[in-house]
Amino acid sequence: MNPMNCPICGKPNGCAAETKTAPADCWCFHERFPDALLDRVPDEWRGKACICRDCLAEAQAQANENLKK
């Protein structure tokens, strides 16, 4: 496991650290991460490894489903 892989699914997370762009421009800073998703990140990786877009999209879809209920 390393910070360039998603702590949830293990795939490359595409974070700015990996793509060599300025960290301030990382896509993850412009997204909202549902609490339910952050809860799935192991404690030792929280705040260190970025979650990938796939997992974020899945969690956001789930959050939207929950809002409809």
Ligand SMILES: [Zn+2]
């Ligand atoms: Zn992921």
